[in-house]
Amino acid sequence: MTAALDVKGLTTRFETRAGHVTAVNDVSFAVQPGRIMGLVGESGSGKSVTGFSILGLIDAPGEVTAGAVLVDGVDLRQLSTEDLRKMRGRKVAMVFQDPMMTLNPVLRVGDQMTMAVRVHQPMSKSDALQHARKALEVVGIPSPAERLKAYPHQLSGGMRQRVAIAMALLHSPSVIIADEATTALDVSIQGQILAEVRELADETGAAIVWITHDLAVVSSLADDICVMYAGRIVERGTAEQVIGGPRHPYTQGLLDSIPARHEPGRKLPQIPGSTPQLSRLPEGCPFQPRCPRATDLCRTEPPLDVRDGQAVLCHHPLEGV
Amino acid sequence: MFGYLVGRLIQAMMVVFVMSVIVFVGVYAIGNPIDVMIDPGASQEIRENLIRQYGFDQPLWQQYFTFVGNVFQGDLGRSMVYNIPVTSLVFSRLPATLELVLVSVGIATLIGVPAGMYAGYRPNGIPAKLIMALSVLGFSVPTFWIGMLLIMGFAVNLGWLPSGGRGEVGHVLWFKTSLVTSDGWAHVIMPAVNLSLFKMGLMIRLTRAGMVEAMGTDYVRFARAQGLPDRQIVFGHIMRNISIPLVTVFGLELGSTLAFAVVTETVFNWPGVGKLIIDSILQLDRPVMVSYLVMVVLLFVMINLVVDLIYAQLDPRVRLKGGS
Structure with missing residues (x-):
C-alpha cells in the first residue's frame, strides 16, 4: 500500500541576519491512509514549520531547500505554483492552532465555507452551502444550518475549531495536517475533538499528522509518533514503542515530565536547560548539552539506529522495550 | 438600532x-x-x-x-457684507465645494486604495517602493505649490485646461452642478487632482499598512491552506477587513475637505464655501462665520454617524448600542 503522505529528507532553511537557520533538517516520515501520526516537540523544534513546508506555505525569508513530499505518490515539490495550490485543501488540508484567528472575523461561516468548497468544486452557491452543512454535521455541530449564518465570534472556541476541521474535511483530503489543533481548547472539548478525529481517520481513511507539544494527547490519539528536536526527528516508531519503550534520552525526558504519570507529592523530573537556538546549535547531537547520557562521542553527528521499525538518532540509545 | x-x-x-x-x-x-x-x-x-x-x-x-x-425659526441671520440671508449665501456656494470635494475624494480613493493594496500585497517589489515614495510626496509637498505648478504646466504652457474658476453649470434635479458639462469637468479636474494628492497619499499608506498586516494573519494562512487563489484571498477575505479603517478615514477626510478646501479654492479661484469663510473672517462678517461653522459641525456629526453605520455593516463584532 502506498503511503498517503511520504516525506523524504525535507529540509527548510530560513535566511536570517545571523546566517542560515535550518528549521527543518532532513525530516522523513510516512503516514498510511487511516492512520494518525503524532509529531511531537517543544516550541521551536520545527514541528509547525514542517507542517507548512509540506503544504508549500513557507514565505520568504524561508525556503524549502531539499526533500520530497509525496501525497498519494505525487511529489508536491515538483508541481507548479498553480498545481500546488489546487492540491491544497483538496488533497492536503491543514487545521491551525488558534480557532479565534483562523476564521475571518468579518465573514459568515457559510460564506467562508462556500468559498472553500467552490474553489475546488465548481457548483452553485446553494449546493456549496448544502455541502458545507453536511461537513458541519460530520464534525458534530448541532443545528449546522444556523451555524452557517453565524459570524465566527458568535461561536465558542470548540465550535470554531470544529468549523475549521469541517473546512479541512470539505474535499475529503488524503492528508490532514493539524497544528496544535486542540491546544487552545478546554480539556473536555479537547477530549471530544480528539475522539472525533480518531473516528474521522477510521471512517474517511485520511492520513492525519497531529502536530503538538503535548505527548499525553498524542499517546492517546496517535498510531505512530515522531519526536522532533531542533529541526530533526530524533525518534520515530509506533505509539506503543515510543511511549512504552522510548529509546532516545529526550523522549524519555519528555515522558518523565508528564505530571499524570507520577505519584502526587513527588518532585517532577524535568529536562534541564531549554531548546537551543537554531542559529547556535551545539556540535554533533543537538541534545547533547542537556542529555544525562552524553559523552565526548556525542560531539559528533549521531547515527541512525533502527530496531523493529523504531528509529532513533542517538549515540547512546536507551534499551527500549 | x-x-x-x-x-x-x-x-x-x-x-x-x-x-x-x-x-x-x-x-x-x-x-x-x-x-x-x-x-x-x-x-x-x-x-x-x-x-x-x-x-x-x-x-x-x-x-x-x-x-x-x-x-x-430657520433664520441664520443676514450677511453684513452682502446683505442677503446667510442660508442662501452658503447654499449658493456649497454645490461648488461639494462637487470639487467629491471628485477629489473619489480620485484619491479610486487610485489610492488599489495602489495601496498592491504595495501591501508585494511590499518588497520595486513598484511598491515607487508607490510609497510617491505617497510621501503626496502629503509632504505643500498643496498651493503643486496647485501653482499644475496651473503653470497644464494651463499656461500646454494650454489644455483653464487656469481657474468654475465651468458651465447644468441642472440635475434641483441642483446646479458643473459635473454634467464637459466645460465643467475641464475646470474641476485640476483643482480636484490638486486637492486629492494629500488624501491619496494617506489612503495609500493606510491601505498598505492594513494589507501588510492582513497578509500575515492566520485567517489568510488558513485561506491559503484551503487552496484559495490569491485574487480570492485579497478580494474575498482581506478587502472587507481593511476597509474598516479606510471608511473611518474616508469619512474624516470628506468632512475636513468640505470644510477646509480653502487653499485649493483660493489658488484655483474656485467659488466655494472655503473662499467664502476666509472672506467673511477678513471682513468680520459674524453671521456668516457663526452659521458656517455650525453647519460644518452638523456636517461632521452626520458624516461620523454614517461612518459608524457603515462600520457596523462591515464588522459584525460592532454592536450599535443606544444611549451609551
Missing part, C-alpha cells in the same frame, strides 16, 4: 450646542464688525444706530439667545 439613532441624535445636538457657544464667544472676541463696516468718518449717531440695529449693545448672552431663537 432605533435607540442607537436617537442616542446619536441627542449626542449630535449637544455637540452642536457646545460648538455654537464656543464659536459665538470666539467670534465676539475677534473684534467689532461695525468698525470694519462703516466709514471711519461717520458720525457717532450713525454708529450707535447701527450698533443698536444689529443688537451689539446687548450683553453677550442675550445676543446668543436672540441668535438661537432665530435659528429655531
Whole structure:
C-alpha cells in the first residue's frame, strides 16, 4: 500500500541576519491512509514549520531547500505554483492552532465555507452551502444550518475549531495536517475533538499528522509518533514503542515530565536547560548539552539506529522495550 | 438600532450646542464688525444706530439667545457684507465645494486604495517602493505649490485646461452642478487632482499598512491552506477587513475637505464655501462665520454617524448600542 503522505529528507532553511537557520533538517516520515501520526516537540523544534513546508506555505525569508513530499505518490515539490495550490485543501488540508484567528472575523461561516468548497468544486452557491452543512454535521455541530449564518465570534472556541476541521474535511483530503489543533481548547472539548478525529481517520481513511507539544494527547490519539528536536526527528516508531519503550534520552525526558504519570507529592523530573537556538546549535547531537547520557562521542553527528521499525538518532540509545 | 439613532441624535445636538457657544464667544472676541463696516468718518449717531440695529449693545448672552431663537425659526441671520440671508449665501456656494470635494475624494480613493493594496500585497517589489515614495510626496509637498505648478504646466504652457474658476453649470434635479458639462469637468479636474494628492497619499499608506498586516494573519494562512487563489484571498477575505479603517478615514477626510478646501479654492479661484469663510473672517462678517461653522459641525456629526453605520455593516463584532 502506498503511503498517503511520504516525506523524504525535507529540509527548510530560513535566511536570517545571523546566517542560515535550518528549521527543518532532513525530516522523513510516512503516514498510511487511516492512520494518525503524532509529531511531537517543544516550541521551536520545527514541528509547525514542517507542517507548512509540506503544504508549500513557507514565505520568504524561508525556503524549502531539499526533500520530497509525496501525497498519494505525487511529489508536491515538483508541481507548479498553480498545481500546488489546487492540491491544497483538496488533497492536503491543514487545521491551525488558534480557532479565534483562523476564521475571518468579518465573514459568515457559510460564506467562508462556500468559498472553500467552490474553489475546488465548481457548483452553485446553494449546493456549496448544502455541502458545507453536511461537513458541519460530520464534525458534530448541532443545528449546522444556523451555524452557517453565524459570524465566527458568535461561536465558542470548540465550535470554531470544529468549523475549521469541517473546512479541512470539505474535499475529503488524503492528508490532514493539524497544528496544535486542540491546544487552545478546554480539556473536555479537547477530549471530544480528539475522539472525533480518531473516528474521522477510521471512517474517511485520511492520513492525519497531529502536530503538538503535548505527548499525553498524542499517546492517546496517535498510531505512530515522531519526536522532533531542533529541526530533526530524533525518534520515530509506533505509539506503543515510543511511549512504552522510548529509546532516545529526550523522549524519555519528555515522558518523565508528564505530571499524570507520577505519584502526587513527588518532585517532577524535568529536562534541564531549554531548546537551543537554531542559529547556535551545539556540535554533533543537538541534545547533547542537556542529555544525562552524553559523552565526548556525542560531539559528533549521531547515527541512525533502527530496531523493529523504531528509529532513533542517538549515540547512546536507551534499551527500549 | 432605533435607540442607537436617537442616542446619536441627542449626542449630535449637544455637540452642536457646545460648538455654537464656543464659536459665538470666539467670534465676539475677534473684534467689532461695525468698525470694519462703516466709514471711519461717520458720525457717532450713525454708529450707535447701527450698533443698536444689529443688537451689539446687548450683553453677550442675550445676543446668543436672540441668535438661537432665530435659528429655531430657520433664520441664520443676514450677511453684513452682502446683505442677503446667510442660508442662501452658503447654499449658493456649497454645490461648488461639494462637487470639487467629491471628485477629489473619489480620485484619491479610486487610485489610492488599489495602489495601496498592491504595495501591501508585494511590499518588497520595486513598484511598491515607487508607490510609497510617491505617497510621501503626496502629503509632504505643500498643496498651493503643486496647485501653482499644475496651473503653470497644464494651463499656461500646454494650454489644455483653464487656469481657474468654475465651468458651465447644468441642472440635475434641483441642483446646479458643473459635473454634467464637459466645460465643467475641464475646470474641476485640476483643482480636484490638486486637492486629492494629500488624501491619496494617506489612503495609500493606510491601505498598505492594513494589507501588510492582513497578509500575515492566520485567517489568510488558513485561506491559503484551503487552496484559495490569491485574487480570492485579497478580494474575498482581506478587502472587507481593511476597509474598516479606510471608511473611518474616508469619512474624516470628506468632512475636513468640505470644510477646509480653502487653499485649493483660493489658488484655483474656485467659488466655494472655503473662499467664502476666509472672506467673511477678513471682513468680520459674524453671521456668516457663526452659521458656517455650525453647519460644518452638523456636517461632521452626520458624516461620523454614517461612518459608524457603515462600520457596523462591515464588522459584525460592532454592536450599535443606544444611549451609551
